[in-house]
Amino acid sequence: MDYKRKKRPEPIEMAENISDPVDGNVTDRRIDIAASVKHALGALPERQQTAIILVHYEGYSGVETAEFLDISVEAVESLLARARRSLRQTLKPQAIELLGER
Secondary structure (H helix, E strand, O other): OOOOOOOOOOOOOHHHHOOOOOOOOOOHHHHHHHHHHHHHHHHOOHHHHHHHHHHHHOOOOHHHHHHHHOOOHHHHHHHHHHHHHHHHHHHHHHHHHHHOOO
16 A cells, blocks of 8 residues: 555544543443543653554554654654553553552
């Protein structure tokens, strides 16, 4: 596929991309986790946040994300690695609390 001719993804806002769970069957724990993840994503630098959302929530490839952000694929991989590391550090205390020490 010719990525130069492919329509670029539209920028998305956090609130549009990650919905708050409202299903009555969703447990309080899942609601808390979703809120924590949403908060942690919101705390990331904008470029890391955009890369994570495009790749993990919108399903774009690294190549498509690189084109959209006008950076190299390697730079996208670096943004994703830094974002994942930050999310792990931010969310680890809650994971330990929910799952217990392992």
